[in-house]
Amino acid sequence: MKAAPDANFATQCIHGGLEPDPQTGAVMTPIYQTSTYAQSAPGEHKGYEYARTGNPTRTALQDNLAALEKGKFGICFSSGLAAMDAILRTLRPGDEVLASDDLYGGSYRLLTAVMGNFGIKSRFVDMRDTDKLAGLITEETKLLWIETPTNPMLNIVDIQALTALARKRGILTCVDNTFASPYLQQPLEMGADLVLHSATKYLGGHSDVVMGAIITRDEELAKQLYYLQNAVGAVPGPQDCFLVLRGIKTLHLRVQRACENARHIVEVLQQNELVANVYYPGLPDHPRHEIAARQMRDFGGMVSFDLKEDTLEAATEVMKNTHYFTLAESLGGVESLIGHPASMTHASIPREQRLSVGLTDSLIRLSVGVEDAEDLVKDLQQALAAAVAVG
Structure with missing residues (x-):
C-alpha cells in the first residue's frame, strides 16, 4: 500500500506513491502497453486519452519519484537531457544560466551548442564560493544549474547556501542529483526549486533503460513542465517506466x-x-x-x-x-x-x-x-x- 509521507526512505522505495493495480490487484504496476484509450463520449474518459499525454505506468513512476525526493510532482522524459531541455525551454531569449564549471559534457553541449542558438546565454562558474557567485549574478540570470557531487571531479557545492542566495535574488535553482540519487541527498529539502535525474543511472540501476526525470514542489513549474512533456513529446515508454520502477525498489540497497x-x-x-x-x-x-x-x-x-x-x-x-x-x-x-x-x-x-x-x-x-x-x-x-x- 502507498507509503505515508513521513515513511523512511527504504519504505518509500517500495511503496512511495504506489498502490496495487485497481483493476486486478497486481502488486507490481502493470506495463500499460497502449497508444490510446477508449472514450465513452468525446472528451469523456478515465483520465487517459493518448499515451504521449499520459500513461498509467508512467504516472506510477512519477508519483514514486516525487515521494523519493519529497516533492509533489514528478515529470518523466525519454532521457536526462530531454528533461534538462524541458527546463531550459521555460526560459526566454536573453535569459542567462549560471552553471557549474565542472559538469557533465552533455549538459555543457546542450547549454552552449543548442540553447545558445535560441538566445539563452550560459556562463560556467565555480559554485563552491557562494560570495563570489553572488557577484556574478546579473538581471539576466534566471537559473542556477547545480551539480553536486560534480561530474567528474567530485566537487561538492553547498546546496542550502546557493538556494538561499538564489531565492533572495528571485532566481530558480535546479540540482542535477544524478550522481547522488535521492538516497544520498534530497535537494528540495535544502531549498532547490527543481531536481533533475538521469534515471538511466542509479534510479534504473541495471544499465537497461534510458530516461530522465524532474521533481518539484512548485505547482506552476510543474504545469509548465507537464505541458512541455506533452507538447514536445519526449516521453518514455511504459516498459521503460516499469524497468525504472523495478530498479527503484532496490535503490537504497x-x-x-x-x-x-x-x-x-x-x-x-x-x-x-x-x-x-x-x-x-x-x-x-x-x-x-x-x-x-x-x-x-x-x-x-x-x-x-x-x-x-x-x-x-x-x-x-x-x-x-x-x-x-x-x-x-x-x-x-x-x-x-x-x-x-x-x-x-x-x-x-x-x-x-x-x-x-x-x-x-x-x-x-x-x-x-x-x-x-x-x-x-x-x-x-x-x-x-x-x-x-x-x-
Missing part, C-alpha cells in the same frame, strides 16, 4: 553497497604509487568534506583519480587491463564501470576548460558497482600493475 565498495577502493588507490590524486568526497582531506557530510547520507559510488604519468596513453593502459570494471559510458548500474572523461563523457568540452577544473588527460572515472569489494580492488591493482609493465 544498491547505493549503500556501492558506497561501501567505493571506500575500499579509495583506500587502495591512495596507497598506489602510480596514482597522483584521488577525488572522493568521503575523504577527510577533501576540501568540501564537511559540507558533503552535512548534506549527504553517505559519499556515493563515484570515484575519480589521475595518474602521476599524466598522459592519455597511461590512462588507456589501465583501462584496457581491467576485468570486472567494464570500459563503457554511463554509471550507476549494479556492474562497475571505468571511463575516460576527457575522450568520452566530456569530449564536447574544450580541452582548456577541462584542464582549468583539473580534468587531466589521465583522469579516470569509476562507477563502483555492487560486486565483491575484494575482487574490485584486485582488479584495479592488477590493471595498474599491467600498465606499468607495458610502460
Whole structure:
C-alpha cells in the first residue's frame, strides 16, 4: 500500500506513491502497453486519452519519484537531457544560466551548442564560493544549474547556501542529483526549486533503460513542465517506466553497497604509487568534506583519480587491463564501470576548460558497482600493475 509521507526512505522505495493495480490487484504496476484509450463520449474518459499525454505506468513512476525526493510532482522524459531541455525551454531569449564549471559534457553541449542558438546565454562558474557567485549574478540570470557531487571531479557545492542566495535574488535553482540519487541527498529539502535525474543511472540501476526525470514542489513549474512533456513529446515508454520502477525498489540497497565498495577502493588507490590524486568526497582531506557530510547520507559510488604519468596513453593502459570494471559510458548500474572523461563523457568540452577544473588527460572515472569489494580492488591493482609493465 502507498507509503505515508513521513515513511523512511527504504519504505518509500517500495511503496512511495504506489498502490496495487485497481483493476486486478497486481502488486507490481502493470506495463500499460497502449497508444490510446477508449472514450465513452468525446472528451469523456478515465483520465487517459493518448499515451504521449499520459500513461498509467508512467504516472506510477512519477508519483514514486516525487515521494523519493519529497516533492509533489514528478515529470518523466525519454532521457536526462530531454528533461534538462524541458527546463531550459521555460526560459526566454536573453535569459542567462549560471552553471557549474565542472559538469557533465552533455549538459555543457546542450547549454552552449543548442540553447545558445535560441538566445539563452550560459556562463560556467565555480559554485563552491557562494560570495563570489553572488557577484556574478546579473538581471539576466534566471537559473542556477547545480551539480553536486560534480561530474567528474567530485566537487561538492553547498546546496542550502546557493538556494538561499538564489531565492533572495528571485532566481530558480535546479540540482542535477544524478550522481547522488535521492538516497544520498534530497535537494528540495535544502531549498532547490527543481531536481533533475538521469534515471538511466542509479534510479534504473541495471544499465537497461534510458530516461530522465524532474521533481518539484512548485505547482506552476510543474504545469509548465507537464505541458512541455506533452507538447514536445519526449516521453518514455511504459516498459521503460516499469524497468525504472523495478530498479527503484532496490535503490537504497544498491547505493549503500556501492558506497561501501567505493571506500575500499579509495583506500587502495591512495596507497598506489602510480596514482597522483584521488577525488572522493568521503575523504577527510577533501576540501568540501564537511559540507558533503552535512548534506549527504553517505559519499556515493563515484570515484575519480589521475595518474602521476599524466598522459592519455597511461590512462588507456589501465583501462584496457581491467576485468570486472567494464570500459563503457554511463554509471550507476549494479556492474562497475571505468571511463575516460576527457575522450568520452566530456569530449564536447574544450580541452582548456577541462584542464582549468583539473580534468587531466589521465583522469579516470569509476562507477563502483555492487560486486565483491575484494575482487574490485584486485582488479584495479592488477590493471595498474599491467600498465606499468607495458610502460
